[in-house]
Amino acid sequence: MTPPGVTSRAVRDAALVAGTGILAMAPLAVFANFGVLENLVTEDDAARTAQDIRGSEALFRFGAVALFLVAVLDVVVAWALRVFFQPAHEGIATLAAWFRLAYAAVLLVAVTQLVGALPPAKDAESLGAYSAEQLDAEALRRVDAFHDIWDAGLIFFGVHLLLLGFLAFRSGYVPRVLGVLLALAGLGYLVEASAPSSPPGTRPRHPCSPA
Numbered sequence: 001m002t003p004p005g006v007t008s009r010a011v012r013d014a015a016l017v018a019g020t021g022i023l024a025m026a027p028l029a030v031f032a033n034f035g036v037l038e039n040l041v042t043e044d045d046a047a048r049t050a051q052d053i054r055g056s057e058a059l060f061r062f063g064a065v066a067l068f069l070v071a072v073l074d075v076v077v078a079w080a081l082r083v084f085f086q087p088a089h090e091g092i093a094t095l096a097a098w099f100r101l102a103y104a105a106v107l108l109v110a111v112t113q114l115v116g117a118l119p120p121a122k123d124a125e126s127l128g129a130y131s132a133e134q135l136d137a138e139a140l141r142r143v144d145a146f147h148d149i150w151d152a153g154l155i156f157f158g159v160h161l162l163l164l165g166f167l168a169f170r171s172g173y174v175p176r177v178l179g180v181l182l183a184l185a186g187l188g189y190l191v192e193a194s195a196p197s198s199p200p201g202t203r204p205r206h207p208c209s210p211a
Contacts, residue, residue, distance in 0.1 A: 011084055011173075018080035025073045028066040036063030041143050049143065050136035057118065064114045067107065074104035081164065088171035096163035099156045106153030110146045117142035154193035161186030 040052040078100035085093040165183030168174040
């Protein structure tokens, strides 16, 4: 079915761009989360975290770059989904895109905290009069700040999914069940991101959802 107001080719192209962006995003997010952060960061253990980052500095840098690329892809996907859902409701599609762009901006700010964790994680002798313990603590504080900022940004992503769920449900060219699933995923992110605290090991991961 060709949505009114746009050509079927425009919708297909937007769907292709969004799908390609999401598929590229998934391995990057998995690598950054599980290949880097899960391996190198030990919660509440600053000394071990700093030691592991020092021992795998290149890997840590690659993880930060992967998350930066995820944020860039989020921008691309936001634009593509706006085009794809514009026939359903142009204003809401634009609003949904802005919420995803806001999430991408927050993620970029969070990534700067990871980059900032590298200097303090290095040997104390190269960074002046601070003790090794102080530098280790600063490195872990930066990593924790990354998580805190990212978690806050998931509120924007949750609203984005809720709006996409509404658009998919009313579009007529997307299965309504997908709209329901998107809305439920959005509610899940909102509940998790709004929780007062997260127990160790239960921080939200970067979304690799069909949105």
